[in-house]
Amino acid sequence: QAQATWGGRFSAGPAGLMQRFSESVSFDHRLAPFDIAGSKAHSAMLAHVGLISKQERDAIHGGLDAILAEINAGKFKWRTELEDVHMNIEQALTQRVPAAAKLHTARSRNDQVATDMRLWFKAACAELSAKIADAQRAILAIAAKNQTVLIPGYTHLQRAQPVFLAHHLFAYLEMLQRDAGRFAVVADHANWCPLGSGAIAGTTLPIDREFTAKTLGFVDAKGRPRVTQNSMDTVADRDVFIEFAAACATTGVHLSRMAEDLILWMSSEFGFVDLPDTFCTGSSLMPQKKNPDSMELIRGKSARLQGNLHTLLTLAKGLPLTYNRDLQEDKPPVFDSHDQTALCLDVLAGTFAGMQVKAARCAAAVSDPALLATDLADYLVRQGVPFRTAHHAVGAVVKLAEQKGVALNQLSLSDVQSVHPAYQADWVESFDLAKAMARRAGTGMPSPAQLRRQFARWQKQLA
Numbered sequence: 366q367a368q369a370t371w372g373g374r375f376s377a378g379p380a381g382l383m384q385r386f387s388e389s390v391s392f393d394h395r396l397a398p399f400d401i402a403g404s405k406a407h408s409a410m411l412a413h414v415g416l417i418s419k420q421e422r423d424a425i426h427g428g429l430d431a432i433l434a435e436i437n438a439g440k441f442k443w444r445t446e447l448e449d450v451h452m453n454i455e456q457a458l459t460q461r462v463p464a465a466a467k468l469h470t471a472r473s474r475n476d477q478v479a480t481d482m483r484l485w486f487k488a489a490c491a492e493l494s495a496k497i498a499d500a501q502r503a504i505l506a507i508a509a510k511n512q513t514v515l516i517p518g519y520t521h522l523q524r525a526q527p528v529f530l531a532h533h534l535f536a537y538l539e540m541l542q543r544d545a546g547r548f549a550v551v552a553d554h555a556n557w558c559p560l561g562s563g564a565i566a567g568t569t570l571p572i573d574r575e576f577t578a579k580t581l582g583f584v585d586a587k588g589r590p591r592v593t594q595n596s597m598d599t600v601a602d603r604d605v606f607i608e609f610a611a612a613c614a615t616t617g618v619h620l621s622r623m624a625e626d627l628i629l630w631m632s633s634e635f636g637f638v639d640l641p642d643t644f645c646t647g648s649s650l651m652p653q654k655k656n657p658d659s660m661e662l663i664r665g666k667s668a669r670l671q672g673n674l675h676t677l678l679t680l681a682k683g684l685p686l687t688y689n690r691d692l693q694e695d696k697p698p699v700f701d702s703h704d705q706t707a708l709c710l711d712v713l714a715g716t717f718a719g720m721q722v723k724a725a726r727c728a729a730a731v732s733d734p735a736l737l738a739t740d741l742a743d744y745l746v747r748q749g750v751p752f753r754t755a756h757h758a759v760g761a762v763v764k765l766a767e768q769k770g771v772a773l774n775q776l777s778l779s780d781v782q783s784v785h786p787a788y789q790a791d792w793v794e795s796f797d798l799a800k801a802m803a804r805r806a807g808t809g810m811p812s813p814a815q816l817r818r819q820f821a822r823w824q825k826q827l828a
């Protein structure tokens with residue numbers, strides 16, 4: 366019969382219903398490697414300051430290593446009646462080594478769980494950053510394979526101006542790069558060691574917080590230990606949870622917007638790309654259907670990521686300092702955000718890796734000379750016409766072409782000169798797509814020369 370570690374002042378154990386209600390081991394067991402790392406560092410510190418002997422430390426370490434091996438082998442028996450990952454591991458250690466009874470000296474589950482989570486956040490951010498880079502590499506490969514493909518760029522989902530497909534894809538790389546930057550910031554914010562804060566007010570025992578922090582890798586760039594500076598804030602603070610969920614939600618918004626582009630591009634109406642069979646599904650009724658379910662699910666899961674962020678904000682907002690058991694509910698949304706973001710990034714990378722670009726459909730879509738109406742206005746500007754006048758003079762030409770039922774570049778010189786005298790014989794050169802692209806030569810613009818620069822930059826960045 367399991368004896369709750371806090372059972373001393375109780376004459377009755379928790380009801381079965383209460384046990385099921387209050388347990389968290391069903392989801393926090395995944396913290397085990399971090400919990401064990403924290404306990405090893407804590408016991409090393411206790412030995413360092415003489416609160417336990419070196420033999421006791423070694424016995425604790427040996428026991429914890431054996432427990433971790435059992436967990437990794439799937440042989441550890443998690444018990445819900447022991448509430449959470451912390452008590453499960455401590456209890457298992459107690460059964461192995463007598464020194465286990467000293468492990469919780471100068472420690473509370475409140476600073477323990479804060480430590481476990483901060484270690485988890487650092488690992489999770491590194492993992493998601495690596496997955497972001499994988500997705501970026503898949504996108505870069507598609508851009509590299511289709512360097513000469515032009516498509517219409519859209520505003521208001523109306524054809525606006527021609528862009529290289531690669532320029533559009535590089536926009537995705539920028540979005541994902543900012544996401545990676547956010548995860549790096551979250552990891553940095555997690556990089557402060559809570560241990561030593563105790564339940565709320567530290568401990569009367571002479572511990573060495575800096576020793577523990579160093580042992581666990583909570584250090585700055587110069588290797589100096591980083592320990593949290595207020596024990597009450599430390600056990601109450603859930604900022605990093607919110608920031609992590611926000612970084613996942615923002616990544617989710619980006620992935621959702623990319624997914625929406627691909628869904629549109631794969632439709633018969635656009636027909637710019639074909640997504641791989643391996644990331645599409647069929648219809649149970651309509652034999653001809655091939656649906657971009659992977660992208661639709663990414664769009665759907667981004668809603669879930671936003672919900673998780675909202676859960677965490679609401680969870681924290683009304684709580685008095687410091688720890689309240691409500692905070693146990695912080696973990697499911699955080700873990701879910703991590704798991705779903707990781708999945709979405711993998712699926713996006715896989716879908717891009719198998720994507721085929723339909724060059725002929727893209728070329729047809731970008732062939733309308735009206736997409737270069739802005740270039741024609743710029744032509745008039747080069748003739749000395751003020752832009753507002755030029756804009757109007759091109760608009761009138763567009764209207765004229767519409768009335769005559771011809772493409773913009775099929776109007777005659779006298780047609781356009783009837784609108785504005787600044788049009789010269791070379792006015793039609795504005796519709797030369799290759800020249801038009803070459804003119805977009807500034808930083809951040811889609812000229813071939815700029816694209817080559819961006820290719821080089823991303824290849825280096827993602828190497």
Ligand code: ARG
Nearest residue numbers: 389449474475478690692693
């Ligand atoms: N399982 C708890 C949680 O996740 C650990 C901290 C429990 N602390 C306490 N005072 N009951 O929040």
